[in-house]
Amino acid sequence: MGQSTTDSLLQPDEPPAVEVVNPEGKSAAFLLCDHASNRIPKALGTLGLSDAERADHIAWDPGAANMARRLSRLLDAPLVLSGYSRLVIDCNRPLDSTQLIATVSGGVTVPGNASVSPEDRAVRIDALHRPYHDTIADMLDARRKRPTLLLSIHSFTPELDDGPRPWPIAIAYGDDDRLARLLIPALRADGTVVGDNQPYSVAAWSDYSIPVHGERRGNPHVLVETRQDGIRTPEAAAAWADKLADAYRRIEAEALGLS
Numbered sequence: 001m002g003q004s005t006t007d008s009l010l011q012p013d014e015p016p017a018v019e020v021v022n023p024e025g026k027s028a029a030f031l032l033c034d035h036a037s038n039r040i041p042k043a044l045g046t047l048g049l050s051d052a053e054r055a056d057h058i059a060w061d062p063g064a065a066n067m068a069r070r071l072s073r074l075l076d077a078p079l080v081l082s083g084y085s086r087l088v089i090d091c092n093r094p095l096d097s098t099q100l101i102a103t104v105s106g107g108v109t110v111p112g113n114a115s116v117s118p119e120d121r122a123v124r125i126d127a128l129h130r131p132y133h134d135t136i137a138d139m140l141d142a143r144r145k146r147p148t149l150l151l152s153i154h155s156f157t158p159e160l161d162d163g164p165r166p167w168p169i170a171i172a173y174g175d176d177d178r179l180a181r182l183l184i185p186a187l188r189a190d191g192t193v194v195g196d197n198q199p200y201s202v203a204a205w206s207d208y209s210i211p212v213h214g215e216r217r218g219n220p221h222v223l224v225e226t227r228q229d230g231i232r233t234p235e236a237a238a239a240w241a242d243k244l245a246d247a248y249r250r251i252e253a254e255a256l257g258l259s
């Protein structure tokens, strides 16, 4: 093996591209957090963005990692988190997506992405996108004989071009709505307003994790989107994780009959 391209992006003292929490978790639930971090590899500086821009939702899903970690503990479920900002490379985009390395995100131009060469693009894929998804694939391969219910944990901004968003939590899916049809009513049982494929849905051209690790493998799945103003603090994120775990537990037995 020659010099790995990974070495040229992440320095030895930087966190790895992927973090695995509770890999031996006994739950059928398997958790992902594609946009867990707003970290940028030192080699890429700030991507030309201000501190505020790098702290904003364009760089990551604020609150999602706290919620996912809590959920992992509550359910005894494995959790895989991406270690770097979606602005470096978006782990939930297919490799041919124009948004894989966004030059503009949420109306903000990303100077560090303005002229990414094919070689630099390959370095980012090899250093960040591929290890994240290879880790997930290896873990799912290893548990092929066990049922897997895939939950991909995201967060969304309270307001975007489409105006204010009334759902504190939302469940998204593509063609396979089996798990969504159970989880949405369970979340709504106490009167909570739950987005049903709003504000986002899942599609193979725009998404990667659910199509690849859920749809292609036949694992029932949902993408969970929690509104960021509801999970700003660890305590608030924990409260939503508790609620989601409770809903999950109520439907798990029925969901296991799906796979």
Ligand SMILES: [Zn+2]
Residues within 6 Å of the ligand: 034, 035, 060, 061, 153, 154, 155
């Ligand atoms: Zn996200």
